[in-house]
Amino acid sequence: MIRLLEALCLSLILLGVFTRLSxxxxxxxxxxxxxxxxxxxxxxxxxxxxxxxxxxxxxxxxxxxxxxxxxxxxxxxxxxxxxxxxxxxxxxxxxxxxxxxxxxxxxxxxxxxxxxxxxxEPPLTADAGAHHTALTQLETSAVSIHESLKLVSDYQTHHRLREAIGRDQAEKMNERVLYWSLAEAIALVVVAVGQVLILRRFFAEKRTTI
The missing domain is CATH 2.60.120.380 (Jelly Rolls)
Structure with a gap:
């Protein structure tokens, strides 16, 4: 049990070291x-x-x-x-x-x-297992986990890039929609006021001066 814990600690240390050496x-x-x-x-x-x-x-x-x-x-x-x-x-x-x-x-x-x-990238198990053949299976598992973590990290990076581009495009579109809505609202108010003024002229009483 103690040897297994030592092997696990060694593999985790190697995983951290070689990740930083990338x-x-x-x-x-x-x-x-x-x-x-x-x-x-x-x-x-x-x-x-x-x-x-x-x-x-x-x-x-x-x-x-x-x-x-x-x-x-x-x-x-x-x-x-x-x-x-x-x-x-x-x-x-x-x-x-x-x-x-x-x-x-x-x-x-x-x-x-x-x-x-x-x-x-240097191999994860360059020296590990050279003197302890019992660590081979654990080292293989550590390498598999390491490769999977690298793949997950790469996917996350590209996902964040796509999310950032999509967010920027959505904010630009939202800004354009806001400005267009404001322009339409102003146009509607101007047309409504113009129509009221024109209708008032039609029903206004014309006074004749003698």
Whole structure:
């Protein structure tokens, strides 16, 4: 029983450690109009990188994106893109830049989400079980739970992005409906007052002066 508890504690510790060692960077930030923001990452050679982004608020949900290598070569470039994903393998080591530009917009701020995954996640059971073969089944369960949690976290992230976009669109539509309703109410009042004034003229007594 004690050995089983020790094995369970070891697996939970490994789960927490390797979750923190993941090479994924996620960020949501606001990009003002007529501005550009760049981020950089120090990456080694022959490392697989996945870069994805999505505009979740502002304007037509579009942004200019550029990915630059250490030698200032453009690896990826798109204009007025709403969302996209790009995967590549680094040919040289150094600082890789990825920039978001909203310079084409004169008044719309943008809210942008991006995920930058560098390399492969280290195995959950790299050293566990090397000296204790009895932990193999428990380690297998920990790996299965870890993979399921990663999948759930990814689904939750994309669900939150879709919810944020839907909420922003619903608020914009609600604002338009409100303004249109106010305009119709004002038009109805103006028409009603105009009709009353015209009808009063029809029934008004005309006085003749001698």
């Amino acid at each position: 090479g994924s960077t996620e960020l949501t930030f606001e990009l003002p109009d007529r501005e550009e923001q760049c981020f950089y990452e120090e990456i080694d050679k022959d490392v697989n990188v996945i870069f994805e982004f999505q505009v979740i608020q502002g304007g037509n949900y579009d942004v200019d994106v550029k990915l630059i290598s250490p030698g200032h070569g453009v690896l990826y470039q798109e204009q007025r893109k709403q969302y996209d994903s790009h995967e590549f393998t680094t040919q040289v080591a150094g600082e890789f830049y990825f920039c978001f530009s909203n310079e084409f917009s004169s008044f719309s701020h943008k809210m942008i989400y991006f995920d930058f995954i560098v390399g492969e």
